[in-house]
Amino acid sequence: MTQPSPLWYTARGAGVVLLLLLTATVILGIATSQRWGTEGWPRFFVAGLHRNLSLVAVALLPLHGLTVVLDTYAHLGIEDVTVPFSSHYRQLWLGFGVLAGELTVALVATSLIRHRLGYRAWKLVHWLAYLSWPLAMLHGLGTGSDTRAWWALLVYAACLVSVLLAILWRLSLMGERAGGWQAGMGTLCGVGALALAVWTLVGPLQPGWAAVAGTPRELLGSQRAAQGTAGTNPSATPTPTPPTSPGSAPPPSPTPASQLPSGLDDRLAGSVTETDSGLQVDLVDLRDRSLEILLGIPGGDATTGPLTVTRGGRTICRTSADLNNPVTATCGGTQVVISLGRARGGEEGAARIVGILQTGSPS
Numbered sequence: 588m589t590q591p592s593p594l595w596y597t598a599r600g601a602g603v604v605l606l607l608l609l610t611a612t613v614i615l616g617i618a619t620s621q622r623w624g625t626e627g628w629p630r631f632f633v634a635g636l637h638r639n640l641s642l643v644a645v646a647l648l649p650l651h652g653l654t655v656v657l658d659t660y661a662h663l664g665i666e667d668v669t670v671p672f673s674s675h676y677r678q679l680w681l682g683f684g685v686l687a688g689e690l691t692v693a694l695v696a697t698s699l700i701r702h703r704l705g706y707r708a709w710k711l712v713h714w715l716a717y718l719s720w721p722l723a724m725l726h727g728l729g730t731g732s733d734t735r736a737w738w739a740l741l742v743y744a745a746c747l748v749s750v751l752l753a754i755l756w757r758l759s760l761m762g763e764r765a766g767g768w769q770a771g772m773g774t775l776c777g778v779g780a781l782a783l784a785v786w787t788l789v790g791p792l793q794p795g796w797a798a799v800a801g802t803p804r805e806l807l808g809s810q811r812a813a814q815g816t817a818g819t820n821p822s823a824t825p826t827p828t829p830p831t832s833p834g835s836a837p838p839p840s841p842t843p844a845s846q847l848p849s850g851l852d853d854r855l856a857g858s859v860t861e862t863d864s865g866l867q868v869d870l871v872d873l874r875d876r877s878l879e880i881l882l883g884i885p886g887g888d889a890t891t892g893p894l895t896v897t898r899g900g901r902t903i904c905r906t907s908a909d910l911n912n913p914v915t916a917t918c919g920g921t922q923v924v925i926s927l928g929r930a931r932g933g934e935e936g937a938a939r940i941v942g943i944l945q946t947g948s949p950s
């Protein structure tokens with residue numbers, strides 16, 4: 588199994604920059620279409636910035652795509668990043684990104700030959716910007732390894748709010764001539780933004796999303812161990828730790844970033860996913876959501892499995908747990924007891940699980 592390399596981090600960094608560029612391009616495009624300008628920001632400057640930022644975005648797209656291909660982490664090929672929805676890795680969410688990228692190239696290409704196309708045809712194509720931008724957002728949120736990081740959420744929220752405000756401003760300037768269309772589009776955008784926010788909360792921000800999103804099983808174990816978190820956020824752990832597979836003896840714990848407090852009696856919720864080497868249980872503390880627990884359950888008659896406890900992405904301890912119910916372990920000197928139970932319902936690829944975390948006094 589492989590773990591994230593500098594190429595993977597570069598790809599993710601380029602992705603965030605691309606989203607910011609596309610957001611700025613859309614806002615400046617709206618400003619250009621409304622002939623907006625001030626003394627400090629004359630119209631020609633706004634239009635020029637709109638054009639140039641979109642060109643930078645198109646220049647950055649190959650870096651984003653090529654770095655994921657060159658990196659061996661997700662085993663992606665040229666076809667995966669050029670043919671929408673052809674990938675084995677998070678098919679839908681990667682597909683949205685490929686589509687958004689290709690639409691962006693089409694928008695720029697048609698703009699460069701605008702005089703040949705004629706205004707009406709060009710403008711019709713240009714309106715696809717209102718499709719490419721949401722697709723880029725869905726792609727980033729759905730497949731982004733950083734979605735659960737606070738700074739990434741801030742970036743997504745800022746992009747969403749600023750584009751929503753720009754569109755509402757554009758609609759408000761349409762006045763009488765737009766009639767019911769104006770109110771309809773405004774409502775559609777508001778509902779769309781709300782739906783995106785709710786989906787982010789119940790989807791990408793939940794433990795086990797990596798599996799639900801379509802991460803191949805063989806990657807799930809290495810990804811999570813490398814992350815030291817239950818989510819999809821390798822970057823939250825400043826120095827990725829080597830992968831541990833269920834059943835293998837856990838490597839010695841690093842110096843604890845912080846201690847696991849004693850006296851906890853907290854409810855847990857999470858998911859169980861099957862990996863090649865057994866089961867992975869991801870749990871989040873419902874009172875302190877920064878506290879996450881990753882438990883490996885090897886197949887066969889194994890009575891112990893690796894247990895990792897993280898807070899805010901930092902590993903508190905990596906230890907071996909006794910696999911009874913309740914599961915017991917000692918984490919950095921603190922006794923840990925985790926009672927597990929099945930949650931009602933469940934979804935394909937990741938069964939839901941609940942539990943109680945109790946910690947005893949440090950020994």
Ligand code: HEM
Pocket residue numbers: 609612613614615616617619620621634637638641642691694695696698699713714716717719720757
């Ligand atoms: C070389 C590249 C580009 C050029 C020269 C260009 C040019 C323009 C111009 C002149 C307008 C104003 C149209 C009008 O109302 O008369 C405009 C609007 C707009 N552009 Fe671009 N554009 C480019 C790329 C892009 C890209 C890549 C995106 C999206 C990511 C984009 C998004 C928009 C949006 C959202 C509008 C407002 C459309 C509307 O609501 O009427 N543009 N663009």
